Amino acid sequence: MIKLILFDLDDTLFDFTDTWNIVLPRMFAEHPALQSVDAQAFFQAFQTNSDALFVHYERHVYTLEQYRNERLLQTAAGFGLSFTPEEAAAFNAGFVERYLLSLQPKPETQELLRHLEPRYQLGIVTNGPHDMQAGKLEKLGLQPFFPADAVWVSHVVGYGKPDRRIYELALARFGVKPEEALFVGDSWEADVAGPMRAGLQAVWLNKYGRPRPQSDVTPLAEIAALRELLDIV
Numbered sequence: 001m002i003k004l005i006l007f008d009l010d011d012t013l014f015d016f017t018d019t020w021n022i023v024l025p026r027m028f029a030e031h032p033a034l035q036s037v038d039a040q041a042f043f044q045a046f047q048t049n050s051d052a053l054f055v056h057y058e059r060h061v062y063t064l065e066q067y068r069n070e071r072l073l074q075t076a077a078g079f080g081l082s083f084t085p086e087e088a089a090a091f092n093a094g095f096v097e098r099y100l101l102s103l104q105p106k107p108e109t110q111e112l113l114r115h116l117e118p119r120y121q122l123g124i125v126t127n128g129p130h131d132m133q134a135g136k137l138e139k140l141g142l143q144p145f146f147p148a149d150a151v152w153v154s155h156v157v158g159y160g161k162p163d164r165r166i167y168e169l170a171l172a173r174f175g176v177k178p179e180e181a182l183f184v185g186d187s188w189e190a191d192v193a194g195p196m197r198a199g200l201q202a203v204w205l206n207k208y209g210r211p212r213p214q215s216d217v218t219p220l221a222e223i224a225a226l227r228e229l230l231d232i233v
Contacts, residue, residue: 001180002120002182002233003120003174003180004120004122004174005121005122005123005183005233006123007185008124008161008184009133010126011186011207012186012205014103014140023098024095027091027098028046033081046071046075049071049074053067056070058154068088069088069089099132100135105140105142108227110142110145113145116230122146123146123150123170124137124146124151125167126154128155130153130156133153134151149173150173154166157169161189161190162195164197167198179200182201182233183195183196183200183202184229185202186206186207188212192219193215193216193217197217202219203220204222204223206224
């Protein structure tokens with residue numbers, strides 16, 4: 001019997017990628033130092049560097065500020081441009097502010113949580129920059145469903161998904177057995193394979209119809225939209 005539902009945050013409870021893909025290219029197009037380059041090409045290179053350097057942040061080699069600065073500095077260098085660390089930091093602060101301002105609550109997500117809340121304990125286990133997660137929850141109107149002690153952010157606790165310890169923190173907080181918990185998220189490794197190897201059940205949110213990876217685990221269900229979770233639980 002399921003007693004606890006744990007959610008991923010980015011690209012599960014809200015569309016992180018869609019917002020990222022709108023805000024950043026617009027900021028690049030508007031930036032005075034980037035008027036000589038194609039904003040979309042710069043964004044694509046920035047995305048590549050952001051993905052490649054993220055492992056250094058996850059492993060605590062870079063601080064969050066160093067990670068954000070370095071991905072911009074390396075991208076600019078690839079286009080023959082240069083930013084000072086101070087200019088990079090100013091850009092990144094502006095991005096965080098603009099990103100959070102762009103977020104809007106999704107009534108369908110709030111409605112889903114209102115249906116679930118009377119019957120299940122709810123929590124969030126997320127990887128990602130710790131300074132944005134609380135702001136996201138506030139802007140998206142999700143804080144009433146997920147108080148601070150029901151949210152685990154990888155860089156705060158010191159390890160992230162798919163490390164089984166981060167799921168076990170949530171289980172201990174709610175006092176449930178692994179088989180009494182369900183994890184819902186879009187990442188196969190972090191939100192399906194990781195939780196299931198820790199003994200939890202999982203639902204894979206596959207919004208883009210990706211092929212299912214070859215794996216040693218089989219989720220309870222695969223859904224294309226978060227609202228379909230109600231048909232399962």
